[in-house]
Amino acid sequence: MKKLGLVILLYLLAAPSAVQSDDTKISGRLFSYWSMNLTDGSASANEFGLGRAYLTVKSKLSEFTSLRITTDLRQAMDADSNSQYNIILKYGYIDWRPAFANNTLNLRFGLQPTPYIDYQNKLWGRRYLSKTVADLNKYLTTSDLGLSANIALGNDGKLGQITAALFNGTSYSKLGEKNSQKDFNAYGRLNPFWENEDFKGTALIAQFYYGTQNIVISNLVVASDYKRQLISVGGLLAYRNTFDAGMDLNWYTIGQGPNANDSSKSGLSLHGTLYFRDLTDENSLLHTLNIFARIDLNDPNTELADDGNNYLIAGIEIVPTKGFKTSINIRSRSFEDALSITEKELFVNSLFKF
DSSP states (O other), rough: HHHHHHHHHHHHHGGGGGGSTTTTEEEEEEEEEEEEEEEETTTTTTEEEEEEEEEEEHHOOOOOOSEEEEEEEEEEEEETSEEEEEEEEEEEEEOOHHHHTTSHHHHEEEEEEEEHHHHHHHHHOOTTOOOOOOHHHTSSSSSEEEEEEEESSSSSGGSSEEEEEESSSTTTTTTOOOOOOOEEEEEEETTTTTTTTTTTTTTEEEEEEEOOOOOOOOSSSGGGGGGEEEEEEEEEEETTTTTTEEEEEEEEEESSTTOOOOOOEEEEEEEEEEEEETTTTTTTTTGGEEEEEEEEEEESSSTSSSSSEEEEEEEEEEETTTTTTEEEEEEEEEEESSSSEEEEEEEEEEEEEE
């Protein structure tokens, strides 16, 4: 996957004319940051870094088919446990819109986004700062190999979407199916006020994910003995360009093998933003300013007490021009265990995209 991603990247750089046609578009995103550890005893350790770099090509192959390829540059550990940057394939899929479906049905095959996390990232709006709660806690991968059917609701899907998918149950970074099972994912999105200018950004989403863990314990215990189930409900209440409030609630259950009780986890994320764009004059310095906060309530084992933790992000975001955002934010992770020290960090994050 690393070599494939590098080949794709070199091709795109070497053939710019091929990706600038009317039917083929290229885009990119870069996440950069500076961070300082403020935890007691950390001696203010700080670093510059690149969180992610994505390069995407979308091409319309015909009236009914299209292609997407996205490479992902990210930090990873080498064989000697040293941090380095790797380029791998994040997305690589074909879309087919059958003529008989009148643009309401889309069939997708290949390495593709899992739809709930993909749309929850849009509702959260700040993937360049942090992953969603389900992604952070590794309840579900953001991309997997499979086949999905997507039904658009309303005019061009403005009312919502229904998706049914079969996935390997692995991950774009950990390929290789270790059992004969496939995971099932049902997803739904509703934009109830899409015709209302004041609340058109409001959305409700939900998913049901069921399958098996892609692991091998021994010759006697197969991966299908270890079920995994995820139920998620989320949404966003948005009023004009003034404020929004979002939620992302997840219940995750994993099997522990034969003759063992299932283990359950939960993660709740709440976030909100106040936008000054419609509250200030266009020439004001506050016009491009946003104030936001998010808190995640994580319970790694619902059967145990005092094992949870709370993750908080709060800060100021500036959006001076299209394609650029920057944020100064404070983050902390506190623990129910009284013996654990609260972790604190200061971040300056930036997003560049084209």
